Amino acid sequence: MKNLDTKTSINWLKYASPKTFYPLAGKLIPWCVIGAVGLIVYGLYIGLFVAPTDFQQGEGYRIIFVHVPAAWFSMFLYLLMAMYAGLGLVLNARLSYMMATAIAPTGAMFTLVALVTGSLWGKPMWGAWWVWDARLTSELILLFLYIGYFSLQAAIDDKNRADKASAVLALVGAINVPIIYFSVKWWNTLHQGASVSLMKAPAMATVMLKGMLVMAIGFWLYSIAVILIRVRCEILERDSKAAMFNLGL
Amino acid sequence: MQWHSVNEFLAMGGYAFYVWGSFGITFGCMAFELWLLKKRSQRIAQAVKQEAF
Amino acid sequence: MPKTKLTQELGTFSVLYRILARDIKVALRRQSDVTAVFFFFIIAASLFPLGSGADPKLLSAMAPSVLWVTALLSCMLSLSRMYSSDYADGTLEQIMLSNQPTVLIVLMKILAHWVLSGLPLVFVAPLIGLQFNLSSAELQILAVSLLMGTLALSLIGSIGAALTLGIRGTGVLIAILVLPLYIPVLVFGAGAVNAASIGMSPNGALSLLGAVLAMALVFAPLASAAALKIALE
Secondary structure, eight states: OOOOOOSSSSSGGGGGGGHHHHHHHHHHHHHHHHHHHHHHHHHHHHHIIIIBBTTTTBBBGGGHHHHHHHHHHHHHHHHHHHHHHHHHHHHHHHHHHOOOOOOHHHHHHHHHHHHHHHHHHHHHHHHSOOOOEEEEEEHHHHHHEEEEEEEEHHOOOOOOOOOOOOHHHHHHHHHHHHHHHHHHHHHHHHHTOOOOOOOOOTOHHHHHHHHHHHHHHHHHHHHHHHHHHHHHHHHHHOOHHHHHTTTOO | OSSSSSHHHGGGGGGGGHHHHHHHHHHHHHHHHHHHHOOOOOHHHHHHHHHOO | HHHHHHHHOHHHHHHHHHHHHHHHHHHHHHHHHHHHHHHHHHHHHHHHHHHHHOOHHHHHHHHHHHHHHHHHHHHHHHHTTHHHHHHHHHHHHHHHHSSSHHHHHHHHHHHIIIIIIIIIHHHHHHHHHTTOOOHHHHHHHHHHHHHHHHHHHHHHHHHHHTTTTTTTHHHHHHHHHHHHHHHHHHHHHHHHHHHHHOOOHHHHHHHHHHHHHHHHHHHHHHHHHHHHHHHOO
């Protein structure tokens, strides 16, 4: 594996080496945690106390304050994972692969949360736990894509190959995500699916939007914190010498 | 403020199970993820210590 | 002129044609590979009426999805063999070392797979469609959608086959990797037949299927070639 030449690389690239990244991540994590907790508590306050009752969906609509940010991040984290995977393939940088590996579980977790909360919203609104609605179906397929990524990584013993192969899969998946989303929407209109949607844009009050955004930024900081913690674990697991140094032994 | 009493808040207009279920699962999953990570870093620290000494 | 020199002077097209012809010839020699996919499709599709009852209306409503999903699974069955036999005896490495572009070599392997497991389904699916009470207009659309769709399936499937090359328990793993990626093909392919059966024009679905096929033609060989290089490192 070729290493980045320090002479020709730009200064910020030094953070692309696991050795310098490890302590930097350690410094960032507490701030992210504090920010995440603060914003999520504030978001909960807006969502549960400030936001008015929806005239159509009653109090049941309050599920959107967790569902919508989770759904956003399930997709955003997949794309971010693919971006790091692509960066890894182009630069052949180990840290990029580790980032991609570290992002996947959090993305899958948010996908699962979006599915379960969507289903909890669907039961009172649609009268069924599951409706083949375009958004829910896309989330389900996204979960399958994450499962494929994990399965491929688990099946390959050689770490180097696992990194690269799953990176290719992540990129292929990322190209497919918009196509899948479009095809599912098209399929839904062909078969005239449910007309009520989880996000009704016109009726959305500004407070509701604000609550969702605050929550989303809180989830974002949470994701960063968790991903950084996981990257640190990856770094330690892959290199026992670095692990001893970083743990002060 | 939307609510007149604690009970009204908890009842969520009859949607209590769905609303609290959603919030519970969301933050439960996040807490579970953090707990798994804590376990993982403890395991690594132990393995590294064993190797060092 | 020595023989080695001759092979060096062969043009790209002739080398690619040889790869394609060789793949098809090898597979035809081992007939079981080709016929197994074919018979799997017929048998699996025939199971559905046994499960659901033989109401002609129900059958014709189910037919597009049943035939399309069965075709998709049949194509998938033979994916793990796309590169693995050449990988096992070292041929693949040699082909990759030849100075032809890997992408084109991969494309030939994909075409061979399509000719052997996708194309036969295009001809047999309308026959099975008759058992499902489909009208001749629907059968035509079924054949056209499968003609385009199975090629897209082979293209997308080759990425899965290349990524899992030389890994234990490949069959199920390929299914997990590839099935989610197959969804747009299934939606537009079965959608075209569905549209025809409710009296709408299938052209929209077919052109979307064509667009998916075009995208697969551009991206799938690139991704497969990258995956093969990673597997052979």
